[in-house]
């Protein structure tokens with residue numbers, strides 16, 4: 181079952197701020213990783229001597245759609261060189277990873293699952309006719325090796341078995357053969373059933389960190405039922421809802437993610453969450469929405485995409501953190517034991533590969549896959565799933581959506597129908613005073629029937645009210661539609677250039693510490709906020725010029741530091757008694773505020 185089908189980068193093109201964001205990504209680390217990073221430049225996937233497992237496929241998973249969404253010929257040619265080499269190196273028996281035959285039993289086949297998915301991405305972008313046959317042979321070989329026991333699932337492949345289903349679906353649609361269904365059954369049988377580990381989601385600190393408490397695995401597994409249940413001929417039960425609810429009740433962050441640094445870490449606003457977990461959670465939500473059509477998944481996707489993703493990557497998209505905190509007063513290297521559960525001292529810094537290089541390779545899929553999810557389709561119908569500025573040009577219609585959403589809530593759709601079809605426009609639950617072409621409407625979905633040859637403009641607007649949301653520890657966070665707002669902290673960026681393990685950190689792909697230069701010890705003095713629109717620059721989530729701010733009334737309090745740390749604030753303030761007169765400050769979108777306080781107390785009058 182799939183309620184909605186994805187389009188591809190051949191039909192959807194980003195516009196407005198989203199295009200600017202993708203251009204930043206193309207000019208930044210993801211768009212240049214094959215030039216500056218040995219693990220991609222000299223990878224064993226392309227005949228080099230560096231990492232030959234997840235890093236090249238991770239990078240291609242974002243770089244390929246980025247290249248095609250921007251129609252950038254140079255990037256497309258660079259992606260093709262990698263794919264050409266990977267396809268050339270496929271063995272006679274179908275095996276495709278850079279690992280010799282004797283080593284296959286000990287090679288974690290997560291890489292097989294991942295490269296298979298990436299080849300579907302390449303096909304959907306390029307239409308490369310070598311892919312269907314190559315993928316058929318990859319999966320047939322994987323099936324044979326799993327069936328005869330030559331390989332089995334362990335560690336990452338065991339936790340991520342369902343990722344293979346994207347490629348299995350691709351092959352099954354072209355060759356509906358029984359062994360593919362059997363392959364899904366074997367993967368599920370050998371793979372992890374996360375419903376057996378909900379006790380870890382509830383009280384993560386009572387358990388030693390394992391694969392089942394790993395934040396990236398957990399972000400990925402939310403889609404396991406959505407991508408596999410129809411192959412298994414099972415009814416869809418929405419197991420993701422129960423898992424996500426438990427995760428959020430016990431580890432939730434205000435931006436729709438759960439803590440994991442890099443294992444689930446409870447509800448403290450100073451524990452972090454990993455960038456790979458952010459982009460994989462987005463990808464899971466995209467599949468959950470496509471599978472179910474349930475708007476809750478689209479709203480959750482927006483919350484992560486518009487907040488957690490931009491927050492943890494620098495304005496120029498050259499550097500990123502491994503772990504982001506919701507109350508983040510400093511991004512520096514810990515001198516002694518870090519606050520993180522298992523991550524290293526440098527995980528909060530912005531850099532080339534703080535802690536570990538997975539996020540360096542994987543982060544690029546976030547924005548491009550979001551862009552491709554703007555519109556989805558099924559028989560005779562198109563839905564605008566995400567109201568982000570983009571153009572759809574498909575068999576049924578050409579639709580252009582102009583908007584500055586999520587910073588504004590005004591939308592103009594220009595539609596030229598090529599066939600008869602129904603257009604659906606999802607309206608979020610927080611929209612108030614909805615108007616369609618000037619007329620008041622009360623609906624969660626605008627439905628329009630169009631006839632071939634129709635040309636229509638639709639003007640949609642609604643209002644959004646800023647509001648306080650309750651958080652654990654009797655703290656509050658400010659929501660404005662899909663944006664979370666935070667008190668920004670001014671900072672000095674301290675550049676660090678060096679070489680470590682043969683990997684160069686050199687501007688613009690160097691490391692940075694962000695050290696605070698303004699006060700952060702505040703509580704909200706009132707629960708009213710006033711939105712003020714600003715000009716949007718070519719950096720949509722600019723840390724210097726946010727396109728929207730909220731004016732808030734605050735007072736200073738004695739907050740204090742976390743015991744033994746000068747770079748981490750206490751989980752809750754020492755005192756909630758006002759120490760100063762009321763001041764009016766500007767809150768920034770969480771995604772713009774690199775140092776920030778997101779969870780604050782509401783002070784008594």
Ligand SMILES: [Zn+2]
Nearest residue numbers: 454456538539
């Ligand atoms: Zn990572």
